Amino acid sequence: MFYREAGQFKTSYQDDMAVFPIRQDRIGVAIILAAACAIPPFLDNFVVGTVLVPFLVFSLAAVGLNLLTGYTGLLSLGTGAFMGVGAYACYKLTTIFPGVNILVWILVSGFFAAAIGVVFGLPSLRIKGFYLAVATLAAQFFLEWCFVRIPWLFNYNISGAIEVPNRSLFGIPVVGPNATPLTRYYAILAIVVALTWIASNIVRGRIGRMWMAVRDMDIAAELMGIRLLRAKLLAFAVSSYFCGVAGAVMMFLWYGGGEAKDAFSINLSFTILFMVIIGGLGSLTGAFFGAALLHLVPIFLKFGLPALGFPIGGATAEHLTHIIIGALIVFFLIVEPHGLARLWATAKQKLRLWPFPY
Amino acid sequence: MLYNVFVDPFVQMADMPDLLVQVLWEGTVAGVLYALIALGFVLIFKASGVFNFAQGIMVVFAALTLVGLHEKGVPALLALAITVGVMYALAWSIERVVLRPLVNQPDIILFMATFGITYLIIGLGEFIFGGRPKAMITDQLFLPRGAIDVHMLGGRVTFQKLDIAAAVIAGLMVLLLAVFFQKTRIGRALRAVADSHKAALSVGISLNQIWVVVWFTAGLVALVTGIMWGARSDVSFGLQIIALKALPVLILGGFTSVPGAIIGGLIIGIGEKMGEFYWGPLVGGGIESWLAYLIALIFLLFRPQGLFGDKIIERI
Numbered sequence A: 001m002f003y004r005e006a007g008q009f010k011t012s013y014q015d016d017m018a019v020f021p022i023r024q025d026r027i028g029v030a031i032i033l034a035a036a037c038a039i040p041p042f043l044d045n046f047v048v049g050t051v052l053v054p055f056l057v058f059s060l061a062a063v064g065l066n067l068l069t070g071y072t073g074l075l076s077l078g079t080g081a082f083m084g085v086g087a088y089a090c091y092k093l094t095t096i097f098p099g100v101n102i103l104v105w106i107l108v109s110g111f112f113a114a115a116i117g118v119v120f121g122l123p124s125l126r127i128k129g130f131y132l133a134v135a136t137l138a139a140q141f142f143l144e145w146c147f148v149r150i151p152w153l154f155n156y157n158i159s160g161a162i163e164v165p166n167r168s169l170f171g172i173p174v175v176g177p178n179a180t181p182l183t184r185y186y187a188i189l190a191i192v193v194a195l196t197w198i199a200s201n202i203v204r205g206r207i208g209r210m211w212m213a214v215r216d217m218d219i220a221a222e223l224m225g226i227r228l229l230r231a232k233l234l235a236f237a238v239s240s241y242f243c244g245v246a247g248a249v250m251m252f253l254w255y256g257g258g259e260a261k262d263a264f265s266i267n268l269s270f271t272i273l274f275m276v277i278i279g280g281l282g283s284l285t286g287a288f289f290g291a292a293l294l295h296l297v298p299i300f301l302k303f304g305l306p307a308l309g310f311p312i313g314g315a316t317a318e319h320l321t322h323i324i325i326g327a328l329i330v331f332f333l334i335v336e337p338h339g340l341a342r343l344w345a346t347a348k349q350k351l352r353l354w355p356f357p358y
Numbered sequence B: 001m002l003y004n005v006f007v008d009p010f011v012q013m014a015d016m017p018d019l020l021v022q023v024l025w026e027g028t029v030a031g032v033l034y035a036l037i038a039l040g041f042v043l044i045f046k047a048s049g050v051f052n053f054a055q056g057i058m059v060v061f062a063a064l065t066l067v068g069l070h071e072k073g074v075p076a077l078l079a080l081a082i083t084v085g086v087m088y089a090l091a092w093s094i095e096r097v098v099l100r101p102l103v104n105q106p107d108i109i110l111f112m113a114t115f116g117i118t119y120l121i122i123g124l125g126e127f128i129f130g131g132r133p134k135a136m137i138t139d140q141l142f143l144p145r146g147a148i149d150v151h152m153l154g155g156r157v158t159f160q161k162l163d164i165a166a167a168v169i170a171g172l173m174v175l176l177l178a179v180f181f182q183k184t185r186i187g188r189a190l191r192a193v194a195d196s197h198k199a200a201l202s203v204g205i206s207l208n209q210i211w212v213v214v215w216f217t218a219g220l221v222a223l224v225t226g227i228m229w230g231a232r233s234d235v236s237f238g239l240q241i242i243a244l245k246a247l248p249v250l251i252l253g254g255f256t257s258v259p260g261a262i263i264g265g266l267i268i269g270i271g272e273k274m275g276e277f278y279w280g281p282l283v284g285g286g287i288e289s290w291l292a293y294l295i296a297l298i299f300l301l302f303r304p305q306g307l308f309g310d311k312i313i314e315r316i
Helices: A023-038 A046-073 A079-096 A102-125 A131-148 A181-203 A206-216 A220-221 A228-255 A268-280 A282-309 A314-336 A340-353 B002-006 B007-017 B017-048 B055-071 B076-098 B108-127 B161-183 B185-195 B199-201 B205-231 B237-253 B258-283 B288-302
Strands: A167-169 A172-175 B147-152 B155-160
Touching: A023 A181, A023 A314, A046 A079, A046 A181, A046 A206, A046 A228, A046 A268, A046 A282, A046 B007, A079 A102, A079 A131, A079 B055, A102 A167, A102 A172, A102 A181, A102 A228, A102 B017, A102 B288, A131 A268, A131 B108, A131 B237, A131 B288, A172 A181, A172 A228, A172 B288, A181 A206, A181 A282, A181 B258, A206 A220, A220 A282, A228 B155, A268 A282, A268 A314, A268 B108, A282 A314, A282 A340, A314 A340, A314 B076, A314 B108, A314 B155, B002 B007, B002 B147, B002 B258, B007 B258, B017 B055, B017 B155, B017 B161, B017 B185, B017 B205, B017 B237, B055 B076, B055 B108, B055 B205, B055 B237, B076 B108, B108 B237, B147 B199, B155 B161, B161 B185, B185 B199, B185 B205, B199 B205, B205 B237, B205 B258, B237 B288, B258 B288
Parallel strands: none
Antiparallel strands: A167 A172, B147 B155
16 A cells, blocks of 8 residues: 555666666565664663674675575685685784774784685686585585684684674774673674665676676677686686675674684584575565564574463573474475565565455 | 695505505495495485485484383394384375475475474384483394404504404395385386386376385385494484485485485595595594595585486476
8 A cells, every 4th residue: 555656757768777667666665764763772682692793694694695606606615714804804904904993803804714715716617506505515624723723813712713803983993802792793784784785786787787687698608709707717716805804893793702713613604605595685674584584583492482471491492493494494485486585575465456356 | 844745654555565555444334334324315305305304303203112112021032022012103204294295395395304304203213212322123124243352464464353244134135125116016117216206107107106115215214223323333313414414425425316325325424434534634633524525525526416316407
């Protein structure tokens, strides 16, 4: 009734190509952004720290992987390692140049991940599909090994962990033990919004169309004059950049230090891939949906159910989480193999006609 | 440095041939076990085109069911029979609940669905049998223990009896599967489905039935693998990591080739152990975790479909 674009005329090409061509969508996004800025100060620190912050980090990584897997059709299982590269690069940079603002280094560390990503993306020119997925596992395990065996990366700490130093912005501690979850949340929010905006502009422009042509059939794309070498490596670079930034953010703004070996393991790679597929391949909104589903359901089972009066112990909760997540993955795939984003699109289509049947 | 990489390891090999034999044997055994897991993948991929990520957890689940039943007081052989039944039930329910609604979907969706199955089985297994590692019931299943020392090449080489048994059983298993595929009615139907789903359907082969059979066969392979791996270490959920080790074996041998899985397994197993033993110390050890992938990657650059895989033909 109210979600209808009647009367909104597109009078220029620019209008037609806008990210949100429908006014209601623009209003909706503005409301979501405003809520994301305005509501957290009234929330518990615990909620901000364990629900919102990880959700944003996962979303960013899922957006990054979606550029590679969803838009370019290259399956990668090295996401966790690329995130690790970002985290370690950020750590080295901020210890070598402590004077520079940490947010700058978080954004710069993505370039290191991009470089590594390009190197491990080279096999994608020769091999495809699941073969490529296994090839990227080489990146995962090799980089994981590097994180443990090269002490220079963690500044010869005895613990082998990344120790997050105190860094502040405009006098407010953003990173380190003194930073409150709220400031960290705002820092992440700014990064995620900025990068998602960039991503949405990349994928609907020339580069994005090039990637999608490669995804749909790379030989045909090559015949049409798309250089596969450049397209695929660019996809690896951009995707790894996003993942690297997500990794740096994860280590510095969420974990606040710790043993990166466990944090950037193969499980993280799989989790991010789940988020992308469950959310919807080739959809940036889907990346957020996927991250929300796979991150919030376990948290709800762990903390929400006891709070609602269903007493379940720690171990049982974990087993139940596995069962429920597994069942949910299968359920959503059967209901809508194209992911939550497609469900959302269908719902919007229905809303457009509501309350009439057609 | 160059000497350390290119000369010294070979000097070591020549100096101590007994040690070389030992390393080769260890590699062979590891390779056979990798090959067994890879076999489970290949069976399912050939027949249904599904890249079954759940194979690793099926290995754990089968072994866990066996040991768990025995702990509850069921005699070992009866427990074995019940476990076989459980694997059949698992295959049937996977086909009915997951595969049938998802027929004709893109590969990646089916791949993702097997992730869902993995989670489900992990949760179920932990729920029923608990998360603690268990010891495999080696003696009750008449598996030999102890070791044979052979004096050869001026030294002593130790062969674990269990490893010999594993190699023999794996060999038998492959032989049985080969006979099953070549000679029986169902085996032929399986090969027909592997060649072309549509053609198989048109001559009256029931895809659903074939899928149950294939998943059940993969479950049996998983059970044997689980017993063998469980006997060598413990039965725990950590075992599913070895499923990842089977992936380089798969791409090396090709997703669609049974002999490829065996030969790929041996190449990876031996290459990994040799690399770790002779070249590992140069870079601080622990290279076993990624060396297999590197070997597979190098092979892939020359043969993108693996050693024995079907040739990839692309049409526009």
